[in-house]
Amino acid sequence: MDEIMREQILAIIEKNSRIDIKELAVILGVEEIDVANELKALEEESVICGYHTMIDWEKTSIEKVTALIEVRITPQRGQGYDNIAERIYRYPEVNSVYLISGGYDLMVTLEGKSLKAISSFVSDKLSTLDGVLSTATHFILKKYKDHGTIMHKIEDTREKVSP
Amino acid sequence: MRNPLADKIVDIKPSGIRKFFDIVSEMKDAISLGVGEPDFDTPWRIRDEGIYSLEKGKTFYTSNAGLKELRTEITKYIKRTQGVSYDPLKEVLVTVGGSEAIDLALRAMINPGEEVLIPQPSYVSYEPCAILADAKPVIIELKEENEFRLTAQELRDAITDKTKVLILPFPNNPTGAIMEKADLEAIAEVILEKDIFVISDEIYSELSYKEKHVSIVSLPGMQERTVLINGFSKAYAMTGWRLGYACAPALIMEQMTKIHQFAIMCAPTTSQYAAVEALRNGDDDVAAMRESYNQRRRFLMHAFKEMGLKCFEPYGAFYVFPCIKEFGMTSDEFAERLLKEEKVAVVPGTAFGDCGEGFLRISYAYSLENLKIAMEKIAAFIGRLREEQK
Incomplete structure (x- = not known):
């Protein structure tokens, strides 16, 4: 039962982190205190790592460029890929770092103010790291969907009253 | 004029x-x-199959009763949810929404003046369809104190020697009421005793929140006297595709199919291909x-x-x-x-x-x-x- 509640809580707050404990308890048909305890446990176990907001920066006047960078690296003895990954993810402009199977090793997404900012990060910081063999930078032109969310509003086109 | x-x-x-x-x-x-x-x-997987069927040029009539693979999937679905077997060749008909199936069932079963029991509050089309079929609609008023379920007593009180068919609309629109197994067993006894038939509209069967929906066809002796109606609109969010189905004993189904053949020809082909995907992978x-x-x-x-x-x-x-x-x-x-x-x-x-x-x-x-x-x-x-x- 607790496993199911845990799964349901995660499914809901993954989509809506602003929902409050009381409402969570109501829609799941459980006690508030149980939801509160479960959330606390999830945070302590770092299952929940943060509560973020989906922002479509394109619709603001703030300039942002996102790039996706394929990085090929030489794994280090005893460390594997972790050490290099850490040296990359420590940079605040790095958004995500994934270890990938297939044609390259790390997939890095990077947010910068401009193309120039990103290319200088890649050439100065990333490609000069010990163990980095090569990089390939792809600039993201448009986000259609991110974190399971389609980036435009979907209208309710149903008839307003129907049997 | x-x-x-x-x-x-x-x-x-x-x-x-x-x-x-x-x-x-x-x-x-x-x-x-x-x-x-x-x-x-x-769900996109279902829409995608519909689109794919169009791309492949599957734009012709299907057989009157519907695509054989869809009818087969329907029988598998009823087998796995209700444990009841139907013959996909003789006992299943794919219709234009559950609504068409209601109309067909009434027209196939009613002689002028025979009575159709309609528990209300319920979906708006039962009574007009009964009238169109020359039946005499007899309303059973469901009560809030029974959570708008149909009781054996209410059923018994409404039956006359002209009663032919009971419409059983659960889970119910508009009340949200359900009939659990024990409720169904109680009315099945009356149905068998009085030798009447059932049109069971189970279009909301997948939206049942207490326990899994139980169909009256799963009770002893009921399959042979029931037209089971269901469809894709509510469970798979496919209202605009206009696709439903009926399962019934071959004796009844043969006549329903005849009306469908002359009035409709067949349900929309694109929708039928999409529905195959719904039943196969939509759970x-x-x-x-x-x-x-x-x-x-x-x-x-x-x-x-x-x-x-x-x-x-x-x-x-x-x-x-x-x-x-x-x-x-x-x-x-x-x-x-x-x-x-x-x-x-x-x-x-x-x-x-x-x-x-x-x-x-x-x-x-x-x-x-x-x-x-x-x-x-x-x-x-x-x-x-x-x-x-x-």
């Missing part, structure tokens, strides 16, 4: 929903809780939507409790059916005032039969955000009504 019209048709009352629809559609910014269809889009999508509806259902029941609005707990479909008798208004008056004063549209219970008087149908096929705003408005409205009553 002579009167071109048939009296039988002219005499049928227009749907009570229609009248309300006209008022609501004129109001631009109204929040509607009046919709009888899912708010979800058809997870259905489960996710069901969970979502259930959360909203709990939210509404909680909101009613907080505002002190009386409502039995419904365990099916996506409707709640609160009682507004305390305010001394008709359902129509209440709904119209709520719309004018708070711009929230709900459907008066009377749209689903006279015994819906004193109740409202509130649909929860809306996002929680929408429902939250609407409940705040309804709470404000009934707060004002209570002040007025003082």
Whole structure:
């Protein structure tokens, strides 16, 4: 039962982190205190790592460029890929770092103010790291969907009253 | 000029929903809780199969009864959910929505003047379809104290020697009521004793929140006297695809198929290909939507409790059916005032039969955000009504 509640809580707050404990308890048909305890446990176990907001920066006047960078690296003895990954993810402009199977090793997404900012990060910081063999930078032109969310509003086109 | 019209048709009352629809559609910014269809889009995997079938040029008629692979999937689905076997070649018909199946079943089974029992409140088309089939509709008024379930006694009291068919509309639109196994067993006894037939409209079967839906065809002796009706609209959010089906003994199905063959030819081909995918791979999508509806259902029941609005707990479909008798208004008056004063549209219970008087149908096929705003408005409205009553 607790496993199911845990799964349901995660499914809901993954989509809506602003929902409050009381409402969570109501829609799941459980006690508030149980939801509160479960959330606390999830945070302590770092299952929940943060509560973020989906922002479509394109619709603001703030300039942002996102790039996706394929990085090929030489794994280090005893460390594997972790050490290099850490040296990359420590940079605040790095958004995500994934270890990938297939044609390259790390997939890095990077947010910068401009193309120039990103290319200088890649050439100065990333490609000069010990163990980095090569990089390939792809600039993201448009986000259609991110974190399971389609980036435009979907209208309710149903008839307003129907049997 | 002579009167071109048939009296039988002219005499049928227009749907009570229609009248309300006209008022609501004129109001631009109204929040509607009046919709009888899912708010979800058809799951993409299903839409994609429909599109793919078009790309491959599958744009011809199917056989009258429907694609064989779809009928086979339907029988597999009923086997795995109800443990009941049907012959996909002789006992299954794919129809244009569950609505067509209701019409066909009545026309195939009724001789003029025979009685059809219609429990109400219920879906708006049973009574007109019965009249079109030259039946005499006999209304059974379901009661709130029974959670709007049909009891054996109510059934027994309504049966005469002219009774031919009982329409069994559960999970129910508009009340959200369900019939659990024990309820079905009680009425099955009467049905067998009185030798009548059943048209079981189970279009909301997948939206059942207490336990898995039990079909009356799974009870001993019932399959041979039941037309089981279901479809894709509610479970798979496929209302616009217009696709339903009926399963019945070959004796009945043969005649239903005959009407369908002459009146319709076949259900839309694209929809049928999409539906195959729905039945093969749609279970997870259905489960996710069901969970979502259930959360909203709990939210509404909680909101009613907080505002002190009386409502039995419904365990099916996506409707709640609160009682507004305390305010001394008709359902129509209440709904119209709520719309004018708070711009929230709900459907008066009377749209689903006279015994819906004193109740409202509130649909929860809306996002929680929408429902939250609407409940705040309804709470404000009934707060004002209570002040007025003082």
